[in-house]
Amino acid sequence: MSEETGRRWGSTLDSVVVYAQGAVCRRLARGVLPRDGRVRVAGLPRTLDPGSLRARVLGASGVRVTEARVEVASAPLDDGAPDVLRREVERLRDAYAAAEGRRDRQRTLIAEVEGLHPVPPARKREDPHRRTAVDAWLALADFVDERLARLHARLVECEEELLRVEHDLSVAADRLERASTDAPSRHVETTVSAVLTLVGAADGEDPAEGAAEVELELEYGVPGAVWVPAYRLSHRRGDDGGRLVLRASVAQRTGEDWTGVRLALATADLRRRTDLPRLRSVRIGRRQAAPAPSGWREPPAGLSDLFAGYEAAGPRPVPASGSGGAVAGSAAVPVAAAPVPPPPPAPAAPAFAGPPALTGAPPPPGAVYGFAPEGPGGAPGSASQGYGGAPAPKAAPRAARRAMAPAAPGSAASAPPAPSGPPRPSGDELDYASLVLAGPEDQGPRRGRLFPDSSFDAVAGEYRHRAEGVAALPLPPYAVRPRESAGSFDHRFDAAARADVPSDGTWHTVAVGEIPVGLRTEYLCVPSVEEAAYTTLVVSNATGQALLAGPVEVTVDDEFLLTAALPTLAPGGVRRLGLGPAEAIRVTRRTHLRESTAGLRNNVTVLDHQVRVELANRLAAPAVVEVRERVPVTSEPDVRIEERDGWAVPEDGPGEHAPGTRVRRVELPAGGTAVLEGGYEIRIPAGKALVDGNRRS
Template structure:
């Protein structure tokens, strides 16, 4: 628990650290929204306190940081949340055991490599030993050869090389084992949780939360003070009051719970299912599970886990239609939340400039220069527009005051930096004053308010005539200056001081505190998105279609930050299952077990793999399609060997009609179905009757026994096309029973025509 320090004291307000824990996580298709909760102690009677919530991962997005009070006195709320980044140095005993073992193995590997290099060098030196007799001088007799010394040297070299090679072989064996140990430990460390840092120095990321209280009376905090065992009883009217209107017997501190929410990358999920079937009755249960993988840098232990298909990077606000107008060009609307700079901004620094000019040595920055290119005050810009035109020698187009123009390098407008930082254009010397609301709000002296015609009398006649002609022309709207993304990040905007030159008094983005550190951590976290998906898995953004869904787990879940898939049970889905065996004997006599799954839940089921369990035994992993509420789909569970089908066909050709002008092809189909299972089954046998597109060819069906019907839903082939002329038998067979199905059709065509491929076809 951390204690908050009240603000307003003489000493710097250093917020104390408060430990936090993850309470809930919402995993999206890419990324997650994490909620942490911290319990802090807030002094009573203070208007504002700050506390630093510890434990945040370095991969979080700073602009997504949010905070709120979930359990505290009435009127206490979060007014500001900022990211605070520091550094943490881990000592040897604070590192994970895998990291320490890896360092020991690497040290052993380095020592063995050094030993191997030394042995190899020594072997080269010993092998290079040779007996070199001195060179004989001219005229000297032949010298006696010391054969014993040569043999002794050769023996020494042989013995020494044998010893060194033996040590080298032993060192190479030890080095091979050390390399294997290092590789194993590195793989284990890579697969371990990233929540336990394996580095000597890591960034310590926290959230500095500012709490402000609108009500300082301790009588408004009965819930918080009731938790303290030694807290005195609070009285409302009879107790004397202390400072700031707080009762004297009120508790000095109260416990407050603060929640911090943020968005982190490096998390993903895909749905999986488990279909449990009863082999006798065919009833089943569908259990929704989720394969979750995350490498956010923090372990999720005992959290309320939710799974969402929404895209965190997609805009959620309603787009606005822009009006289409015919007429003069108009200024583009400004960005919502963006405004022009306040009037008289440069006048705020008049006293500072005067003091800096009077005491140049004591000034914090260089004195402001004077002259034609020197910065000018706001009043000079508002009132002395024509004077600036004459000094800057601008063109007559700008003299008319019709548009904002870019400032010339070194010009007077280069020092008026309020416009660019606030989002508006920087006015050029001699440009027209700002729009009416801004210009009217600025006070003007008598000298500045004199008519422009009086001040323009000293100018030449051509320039004056040109200015009058331009003034009669329609005004040109100022160019659109859309703010950058950095300027729209209001949490990072700071006000420049008086020594900032042209930018003083304006807003400018502050450098991100973890921009140089977070890049590598986010790169590692985003590798989760490249994990191989389970078989039959479908991306949730694809299977969800145009709608977004959220699934909450029924129990707290644990997900380790190791970048691997973890199966998390979500809930049991209410469905209705019906067992069915399907056979298409014209193509294959194998009988396929099928389960008709009807989604009776109020929400859709996303596509994903389903592990089919029959009487507790795993059968097959099938692909479950996306099911809307109330929709029914068939899920194949494999071939049923105990249900057998045999098909026989007969074809008889004859003639009919006047003088035998019509050829009749009579086809008869006989199908025998046998059930060898110990329980009754429902078998659906599919056949097809030819469909004629020629008016001279007629198809007549025979009466089937039992009667076949057209399928309730259109059947599709492997290529996705609809099967025309399909017929279906659906029979129920008792255990050990056999039935026969008979059907047929006649094809009548003129005698001069024949079926493509021959008349005698199956």
């Protein structure tokens, strides 16, 4: 085994925590620690967020990780690389184009044959009339009919072939779209590895026997993973409990297949900021300079003269090109004479800052050449990576002196002045392992300076954009996103067994675990709206974890009943789950209104409403029925409403029900009946009347 092979360790994906959007993966790697302590762990996905990489040593307390960074490598695939789906799609596209071309050519031939018609010769004025050649006309018509019949038959075959190829192409394209993104794309394989530096010796290591094995744990975040909860409820009539199985619909396109991983589901937002706010101190007195950032130092003196010999060497030969515009050895424009291109506008993240003179504006007093404070509008020189902070050297290159010359009147006003102050490097700029040095060919402000390498972002940008597309997947029926149903709390659900979720961007159902819940069957009816009873399951959550909103498949006595929407159920909460009408519970409602007068001079109108509700249980088991009625409410001080006893206000609270709601619960034995009587009196002054009349049912 070579030294390079010994440094490259394989890894296996052990566990994944899926958040509302995105996931955190945990990989395990094991190998023999080399003498220099540098290890390369392969197998990381292409959508990896390099800023989220964490590594630590398991078990061996004497070894620790001092550096962890991400490297990307690309290599051409072998001729025998598996790319069956993509090649099949390309073949079907060529076949579809060929079939479409044959169909179009057939239509062209039909149009040409349809244009055949007899044309009589031109007759002069003095020529006598000639007889029409009927046989020739009929022969031409027979030829056209016979030819068109064959062409139309061939056209039908071409159209059928085109439809068949189009169907095969759509199926193959759909399979390619849904295929796992773990496979390499096209003919180039991109590998992402974590380069680690370990120091120390493992416990129990004997230098004479060789190095001991070390186990590493790598943790990183990836986008392109979502989940929604789903449930399966099993219940038996007459029992007070049931089995509620929590399942999750998981979709991911992270670039790696999750095979045999320990899965956990969390409602938290992975992109939420977790850093604590920093309160800057306020001092009264003499102004003090801000301290220099950690890991920053001033550039060496004479940095601008570093390329003086390179520019004095003369023009570089231009290689011959296929266009014939230049030949080898021809004179080229000197590098120093080339105009300095204006620096591009800085992105949202801090970019490298060159000398303020290169921005087209005179340098402010006390300005630095390296790091500069982040200015508004993303002006050049907002921040830098690497060396900076030295005063302007006296000897500057010719190109730089030309850039220092006064600019045009119009351009001076448009160029913002370079901000001054202490340097403010970002985290990427202090990551020295990922910095690259710009060569002498770079004529911009990065020449001879260190700046962050964006090659990884360029490679992973396409994969990340494609991975984040799973957030737009249509949800299953009755499904609710975890952040919408979780409210103000965050919870984590750990799957009981390992699961497999391929990276194909489609929904996959994973069983998480069984949750004990309390169940009881009750019947609910509102006779004033509909004389029918509805079956409901009263679900009570006695566990310490919340149940999120989502679809639930209800099974009663081992028979599938329906799929309903389960609302969010907090610990200790109780909710009703509707199962549809119950034909075995008969409800009848009868009302009677009697109007009379009362008072000293009969100045009060009394409207006596009597309500009679009859219930009949045709089930073979007792049934608990809750009957709901409404009494009128008033805001007039001279209108009184008196209710009859027996009906109560709902215990759920006024916010859960309409004003004036009254309930009454009754337990009906098997085959039994019950009669509920109630009502109310409305007393109003004789000069007033109810809206829409006094006699209303």
